[in-house]
Amino acid sequence: MCMKLTEEERMIQKTARDFARKEIAAVVEESNRNGVFQEEVYRKLSELGFMGMTMPEEYGGAGFGNLCLVLALEEISRVCPSTAIAVSVHNSLANHIIYKWGSDGLKKKYLPRMTSGETIGVYALTEPNAGSDVAAIRMSVVRDGDEYILNGSKILISTGDKAGVILVVACTDPEKRTRGLTAFAVEPDFSGFSIGKVEHKMGMKASTTVELVFEDCRVPASNVIGKESQGMxxxxxxxxxxxxxxxxxxxxxxxxxxxxxxxxxxxxxxxxxxxxxxxxxxxxxxxxxxxxxxxxxxxxxxxxxxxxxxxxxxxxxxxxxxxxxxxxxxxxxxxxxxxxxxxxxxxxxxxxxxxxxxxxxxxxxxxxxxxxxxxxxxxxxxxxxxx
Amino acid sequence: MKIIVLLKRVPDSETKILINQEGTGIREDGVKFIINTYDEYAIEEGLLMKEKAGGDSKVTVVCMGSDEATEVIRTALAMGADDAVHIADATLSNPGPFTTASIMAKVIGDEGFDIIFCGKQAIDDDMAQVHCILAEMLDIPQVSVATAFELSDDAAKATVSRRIEGGDEKVETSLPVIVSCDKGLNDPRYASLPGIMKAKKKEIKKKSLADLGFSEVPGGGRSRVLKWLPLPKGGECRIVEAEETPDAVRELVRLLREEAKVI
CATH class of the missing domain: 1.20.140.10 (Butyryl-CoA Dehydrogenase, subunit A, domain 3)
Incomplete structure (x- = not known):
């Protein structure tokens, strides 16, 4: 396997490096000292195409692969590792999951504004009693006509308070354990959704980490990602x-x-x-x-x-x-x-x-x-x- | 509007330069190469003028250099330039400014142009001559070390600011014109990721001297680099020590007078 980077990969590396050294370095001390998520940095990263790196052009992405994403994250992390968190989660989890599993409707609804960076996507799996043990997810879901009603909470969610769309894995059928999990795309203005506890962490301070609370949170059935029970x-x-x-x-x-x-x-x-x-x-x-x-x-x-x-x-x-x-x-x-x-x-x-x-x-x-x-x-x- | 931007691939300013043993060039192993810093202002200004003029305006990059120079050309295309001409010829090693200008004049003449932007100098050999010679060869006005550039509404002339000792000089020039760009002119954009993707499909016309109609290196005999030499090593530093400062000063003065013989 050839490890020499291609011309294109080196160009992406250069843009990421130059950007990190100039734009991120200018605010890195302040944002980490005060625990501030740098919206302006993400706006500029979005303009340069970093929030849609691996998505195809038809959805507004730049159409590059995972290695290019690695090079970008590496350069951003050299200056500010916590800035890399949202870029990583957004690209490798949120964009990827909607693109790979979402219906055409979901893709059309979310991907263009996610690849443009207008909407930040986050991923919510961990619960007080489930993390590494995915099968232990207990957040409950009940179907009600054209909607699903979600109850429970997700904890330690990176950038959860800045998200425009949250990918949530919840339990539609506790009897079936891992076969009873379903993934949803939840928007923060859906009724019954709120931000809970904001964590104070040891590091990664320019990235926020929060609890997401779902109290009879109503999600349209069209926002199920993939099929019901495909969550695991x-x-x-x-x-x-x-x-x-x-x-x-x-x-x-x-x-x-x-x-x-x-x-x-x-x-x-x-x-x-x-x-x-x-x-x-x-x-x-x-x-x-x-x-x-x-x-x-x-x-x-x-x-x-x-x-x-x-x-x-x-x-x-x-x-x-x-x-x-x-x-x-x-x-x-x-x-x-x-x-x-x-x-x-x-x-x-x-x-x-x-x-x-x-x-x-x-x-x-x-x-x-x-x-x-x-x-x-x-x-x-x-x-x-x-x- | 047809805009030409001249580009040079140079060693990164952060790289330590080592001369090769024969004194014919630098040691390139491990050296990172970049777009000449001042050329980045030229690219940005070219793109700004294209955006301003609109219509079927076009930015063409012209670069002379080895095959490896495609990477800096591709970067300029990723920033937004439309196409490029890459002059690469094995017979061209260490061309002098007259040679470079002669070849570029031919390319630019073939391409046609309204404005040429280039860096005020290359950060490697610091010659700062190519644009002057080009202006002469193309018989057009030249404005150097530009820190502001404004095109008139009818795109027939331009006002250029030049940073000079103690102030700014404002110059009005007719078009076509060649403008050498200085720091402060603009804030060069990054090559965006969609831009990098698009650049793959843009055309880089590769030309040899023969393609351009030269049977030999033009202006080859005018001047040539004899040898490159490393900087002489600095002398040893000596620290004058004494219990009391006045004694140290007396000793320093004695050394300057008797040993260094400079006072």
């Missing part, structure tokens, strides 16, 4: 895209950790020499750079495989597991190289250290990734060497 299939089928997004975010964080560590270590002098000249520092730099390259290769491979259309869950989980782990190691080592000042808000590494932690938790914890990987590996062995 839709939820699982979209995981890969979301996970590639987090792997890309991890690459951006690890790259900045390495950049900051090297630039700091070249300047900082102790015991009469630059700390970059101590072997203890160099070994950290070698490990960070090697891990980053390996994570990048895994992530680009996963994206290319997904673009090719074949099965790729194992490779995607490997990329997400490894990239999120090495990003956390990278910020840890980079802060260690910074010493005391790295622990202060004066230095970028403090923010990246906090932002990195969630990489190993959201879009499937590292434990879930290992379940996916080991299951696939054992299946392969079962095929090759039947027990």
């Amino acid at each position: 299939q839709i939820a699982l089928g979209s995981l890969d895209g979301g996970r590639i997004g987090i792997a890309a975010q991890s690459l951006g964080i690890a790259q900045t950790a390495l950049d900051e560590a090297v630039l700091f270590a070249r300047e900082r002098r102790q015991f009469g020499k630059r700390i970059v000249d101590f072997q203890a520092t160099r070994w950290k730099i070698a490990d960070m750079a090697t891990n980053l390259d390996a994570a990048r290769l895994l992530t680009y491979r996963a994206a290319r495989l997904r673009d090719a259309g074949g099965p790729c869950s194992k490779e995607v989980s490997m990329a997400k597991l490894f990239a999120s782990r090495i990003a956390n190691e990278a910020v840890y080592d980079a802060m260690q190289i910074h010493g005391g000042v790295g622990y202060t808000e004066e230095f970028k590494i403090e923010r990246f250290f906090r932002d990195a932690r969630v990489l190993e938790i959201y879009e499937g914890t590292s434990e879930i990734q290992r379940i996916v990987i080991s299951k696939k590996v054992l299946e392969e062995y079962e095929q090759m060497y039947p027990a």
